[in-house]
Amino acid sequence: MAFEAVAFAYGRTTVVRDVAFEVREGEFVAVVGANGSGKTTLMRLALGLLRPTAGQARLFGTDVAAFRDWGKVGYVPQRAVTASALPLSVEEVVWTGLAGRRGLLRRRLAADRARFDHVVDLLGLSDVRRSRMSELSGGQQQRALIARALVTAPRLVVMDEPTTGVDADARRILRESLEHLVHIEGIAVVYVSHDPEGFTGLADRVLEVDAGSVRVRTEPSTHAPGASADQPVPAP
Amino acid sequence: MNPFEFEFMQRAFVACSIIAAVAPLVGSFIVQRGQSLVGDGMGHVAFAGVGVAFLFGADPVAGALASTLLAGLLLVRMGRAGLAGDVAIALIFYGGIALGFLLSARASTGQTRLVSLLFGSPLNLTWSEVSVIAGLAAVVVALVVILYPRLVAIAFDEQAARVAGVRTDRLVLALTLMVALVVVGGMTSIGLLLISAMMVVPVAAAAQIANSYRGTLVLAAAIGWFSAVAGLLASHYGDYAPGSAIVLAAIGCYLVASAWRPLARRMA
Numbered sequence: 001m002a003f004e005a006v007a008f009a010y011g012r013t014t015v016v017r018d019v020a021f022e023v024r025e026g027e028f029v030a031v032v033g034a035n036g037s038g039k040t041t042l043m044r045l046a047l048g049l050l051r052p053t054a055g056q057a058r059l060f061g062t063d064v065a066a067f068r069d070w071g072k073v074g075y076v077p078q079r080a081v082t083a084s085a086l087p088l089s090v091e092e093v094v095w096t097g098l099a100g101r102r103g104l105l106r107r108r109l110a111a112d113r114a115r116f117d118h119v120v121d122l123l124g125l126s127d128v129r130r131s132r133m134s135e136l137s138g139g140q141q142q143r144a145l146i147a148r149a150l151v152t153a154p155r156l157v158v159m160d161e162p163t164t165g166v167d168a169d170a171r172r173i174l175r176e177s178l179e180h181l182v183h184i185e186g187i188a189v190v191y192v193s194h195d196p197e198g199f200t201g202l203a204d205r206v207l208e209v210d211a212g213s214v215r216v217r218t219e220p221s222t223h224a225p226g227a228s229a230d231q232p233v234p235a236p
Numbered sequence: 237m238n239p240f241e242f243e244f245m246q247r248a249f250v251a252c253s254i255i256a257a258v259a260p261l262v263g264s265f266i267v268q269r270g271q272s273l274v275g276d277g278m279g280h281v282a283f284a285g286v287g288v289a290f291l292f293g294a295d296p297v298a299g300a301l302a303s304t305l306l307a308g309l310l311l312v313r314m315g316r317a318g319l320a321g322d323v324a325i326a327l328i329f330y331g332g333i334a335l336g337f338l339l340s341a342r343a344s345t346g347q348t349r350l351v352s353l354l355f356g357s358p359l360n361l362t363w364s365e366v367s368v369i370a371g372l373a374a375v376v377v378a379l380v381v382i383l384y385p386r387l388v389a390i391a392f393d394e395q396a397a398r399v400a401g402v403r404t405d406r407l408v409l410a411l412t413l414m415v416a417l418v419v420v421g422g423m424t425s426i427g428l429l430l431i432s433a434m435m436v437v438p439v440a441a442a443a444q445i446a447n448s449y450r451g452t453l454v455l456a457a458a459i460g461w462f463s464a465v466a467g468l469l470a471s472h473y474g475d476y477a478p479g480s481a482i483v484l485a486a487i488g489c490y491l492v493a494s495a496w497r498p499l500a501r502r503m504a
Contacts, residue, residue, distance in 0.1 A: 047399050070401030077396055086268045086439070088392060089448040099389035100401025132447050148396070 139170020
């Protein structure tokens with residue numbers, strides 16, 4: 001994921017200004033900032049859900065507007081599931097992650113089924129896979145959304161406030177899952193949160209978003225002592 | 237007196253069973269997307285097409301089909317341009333029913349004919365009209381089967397579906413056109429003003445009982461079919477308006493399902 005001088009405005013109100021950064025293969029980058037600072041807007045620009053008013057957002061070297069290889073990207077949006085009008089089982093939610101990859105009228109591939117079983121197991125959802133999402137705890141719902149993001153075996157996962165509304169137990173499981181993703185599967189993670197607890201000790205870098213501008217900080221816990229000084233944003 | 241002995245009742249049972257079972261399949265996606273009233277609005281727009289058809293002596297089904305497909309395209313375009321606000325949509329929908337009545341009156345269409353299209357008249361269907369309904373329903377079922385995984389994805393979370401690689405704008409267009417096909421298919425049997433109820437009420441009833449999306453779809457289709465049969469039987473034996481009886485039977489199913497869920501929880 002890379003931003004090159006990206007700016008974005010809602011009407012005349014600029015909410016992201018001249019942002020440049022890059023997330024490298026296998027890197028864990030935390031994005032922090034106060035509510036309304038522009039964190040979520042930044043991620044939506046990165047995923048092509050919003051178009052920059054200036055500059056360019058790229059995924060795997062391609063302008064996000066032209067990017068088609070979405071199997072490489074997983075997204076965990078910030079939202080509650082309990083408001084769903086119709087019942088969805090955990091399985092059904094996780095399978096929607098593969099909706100864009102399956103050909104019309106094509107059966108599920110064995111590899112997809114294996115990956116599905118793996119992520120459901122990884123996130124501790126095996127016992128509730130046929131349960132209604134609305135009857136699960138906030139933590140279980142969030143884990144199902146993370147499983148949906150991981151079912152395509154992505155190389156990059158973007159998580160927007162994944163610990164919002166989840167209990168301590170669920171945070172622990174999420175933390176363990178993140179460690180597995182980063183250290184075992186080597187997936188790059190962009191973790192948006194106002195709560196440092198979720199990424200302390202995991203993040204390679206922290207991007208601080210303030211009024212639509214970004215500063216990069218190297219995390220001391222994963223780097224040599226003394227490497228924690230604030231740095232200006234590097235050119236991608 | 238066995239109602240199935242009469243050919244007009246056979247035609248009514250076939251037509252209403254088909255459309256009442258298929259309508260919830262499409263309805264499930266619009267209910268989940270929080271657009272339960274889109275079907276109602278499409279019914280209003282279809283009436284404009286009926287009015288144009290009456291004015292030019294054309295087939296009202298063809299007129300309704302043309303106007304709803306056009307409105308579907310327009311709505312999707314407006315959505316992309318960020319113009320599909322509540323007021324804009326209301327203007328299209330209410331403009332449709334007003335235009336439909338104005339043109340029908342100009343064409344001197346009888347009140348009975350208009351009322352039969354608005355509230356359904358399944359007992360007057362010909363086999364040819366039944367086959368048109370079956371054809372439209374077959375197209376809708378085929379689209380639901382082919383697009384099912386993608387439709388579930390956009391119904392549950394459109395933004396996440398986009399990131400999963402689903403071409404959401406095309407899919408929203410397909411869904412809108414499917415709503416149009418159901419409205420036109422249900423026009424002559426259940427009625428333009430009532431068919432949207434069959435897209436929503438059986439789904440709401442099934443959602444009280446089922447544990448999955450697929451389960452909701454299957455159960456909603458079954459409830460739709462049951463409502464059609466029950467409504468037509470009530471209409472036959474009690475001399476009620478069939479379209480209204482079908483919708484009221486569906487609402488009865490919803491009430492039973494709503495009572496059933498807390499009862500089942502208590503027993504579990």
